[in-house]
Amino acid sequence: MSTALVYQDATKLAELIRTKEVSPVEVVQAHLDRIHLTNPKINAIVTVADDALKAAKVAEAAVLAGEKLGPLHGVPFTAKDSFDTAGVLTQLGSPIFKGRVPDTDATGIARMKKAGGILLAKTNLPEFSYWIESDNLLSGRTLNPWNLDRTPGGSSGGESAAIAAGMSPIGLATDVAISVRGPAALTGVIGLKATHGRIPMTGVWPRVPRRFWHAGPMARSIRDIALAYALLAGPDGADGFSTSPLSLDAGIGVVPNRPIRVGWLVEPGFGAIDNDVAATVRAAAEALKSAGVIVEEVRIPVLEQINALEVLWKLQAMETKPAFRKATAGHEDLIYKHVQGVFDTPDTSIEDFVMAEQQIETMRDGFAQYFARYDALLCPVTPVPAHAHDAAEFVINGQTVSSLHVMDATAPLSVTGLPGLSMRFGTSRDGLPIGVQLVSPWFAESTILHLGSLLESLSPVRDLHPTLANMGIQS
Incomplete structure (x- = not known):
């Protein structure tokens, strides 16, 4: 039963708990057992919450007493180790913060708990969340559960790997250029970077530069992502970028009352794209078309x-x-290479800084013009499936590119604040997940959640999970 539990989505687990088919204690224990089995190979979990089982017993008592239950009552969740968690280590992927225990929860953590969620564990990240892989001097490197020789991405690679490996059904991550969407794509789970400011970043570090940082959920089903978004979105009275009322778009059921128009784009605009990735985007476009969506190949000049x-x-x-x-x-002496790389980067001149800000305004204008004609954009998440650890460059269709190219299809949404949903829709020739990215106008998350639900129902790779053999574990 425990094996079946760890690959149920959070919505189903909450239903099973509500109907008393399983207890919160069973669910939490099943995930703790899964962590014990798989984490030594994957290194996704860096801290297990000491009181998770105690919280599960309290949740169980509430069910038996017939109390009013929240939508995630008794369901365990994880969070990237950049979210403050009251009474639980939050070490930011750095030995400089070893032993740090916050007094209060980040807003996202508090909202998950208010919905009945039980904090299970914290997940690995690169030092200060600043890299495309998840490794650091404090807790080491996280491996991809589909292939241990490949990365689960960064900076939320620990979160994505934990969910993919069945250690957690749902979790919280952050994104400044790729860090929710890329890791989700590389491990075959789902990640949402909502409109900038939609989900408060209070209690998450770093916040620099504040106007580009986002928090967002990861899970294994679109309905879980929609639920988490509805729980997490809305002002908290502390984050000055989080000001839009929740009523603007709750993310559930709010879609245009007419045929939806989607443009799809692989190249040009995102640089070189692997053939398997390009084919997956095209397949997703055809799937949407088969579902009655108006789909056209597009170019976005900006x-x-x-x-x-x-x-x-x-x-x-x-x-x-x-x-x-x-x-x-x-x-x-405790700085790892990724933050040192930030220090080693030449300073930007004030002229280039101002020009960069103006270029972002131009990009926002370009996307606004696009979304005057289309409801959504379908495009790649990453240009390649999960790549080898510490890769300095890729060869894509005969072209050698820097490994930083992995962010070229995600960074445009970060600088403009647009929402983006990453979900699996394909498989590479060597068996690795391939994701696609759905983009909507600002504050129209419901559109991409609706389209994501359509793709989920049509996906050729539903209910696929990495095996214990993938993770180097003998069953």
């Missing part, structure tokens, strides 16, 4: 004119350095 990742890096390099230098002062 994506061909401006490299969003280069723009983002020019701004980040200047804005992160002061915060990181303050955080690491006196501990320079």
Whole structure:
């Protein structure tokens, strides 16, 4: 029964608990057992919450007493180790913060708990959340449960790997350029980066540069993502970027009362794209068309004119350095290579800084023009499936590109604040998950959740999970 439980989605687990078919204690224990079995190979979990079973017993008593239950009552969840968790280690992927235990929960954690969720564990990340893989000097490297020689991505690779491996049904992650959507795609789960500010970042570090950081859910079903989004979205009175009322778009059932128009795009605009990835995007476009969606191949000129990742890096390099230098002062010997890379990046001139900000405005205008004609965009998440650890470059269709190219299809949404949904829709020739990305206008998350639900129902890869053999475990 425990094996079946760890691959149920959070919505189903909540239903089973509500109807007393299973107890919260059984569910939490099943996931703790899964962590014990798989985490030594994957290294996705860095801290298990000591009181998870105690909280499960309290949740069980509430069910038996007939109390009113929240939508996630008794369901375990995990969170990237950049979310503050009251009484539970939050170490930010750095030995500089070893032993740090916050007094209060981040807003996202508090909202999951209010819905009845039980914090199970914290997940691995790169130092300070700043890299495309998830490794650090404190807790080491996370491996992809589909193939241990491949990365689960970053910076939320621990979260994506934990969910893919059945250690958690649902969790919280963050994204500044790729960090929710990329790891989700590389491990075959689902991730949502909502409109910037839609989900408060209170209690998450770092926040620099604040106007690009996002928090978002990861899970294994669209309905779980929609539920989590509805729970997490809305102002908290503390995050000055989180101001839009929840009533604007609750993410459930709010779709245009007419045929939906979707444009799909592989190249040009995102650079070189692996053939398997391109074929997966095309297959998703055909699937939507078969479901009655108006689908057309498109080009978005601004994506061909401006490299969003280069723009983002020019701004980040200047804005992160002061915060990181303050955080690491006196501990320079404990800085890992990724944050050191930030320090080693040349300063951006004020002229280039201003130009970068203006380029972002131009990109927003370009997307606004696109969304005047289409309800959504379908495109790649990453240009390649999960790649080898520490890869410096890729060869795609005979073209050699930097490994940073992995962010070229995700960074445009980060700098413009657009929402993006990453979900699996294909498989590479060597058996790795391939994701597609759905993009909607600002504050129209319901559109991409609706389209994601359509794709989920039509997907050729439903209910696929990495095996214990994939994870190097003898069954």
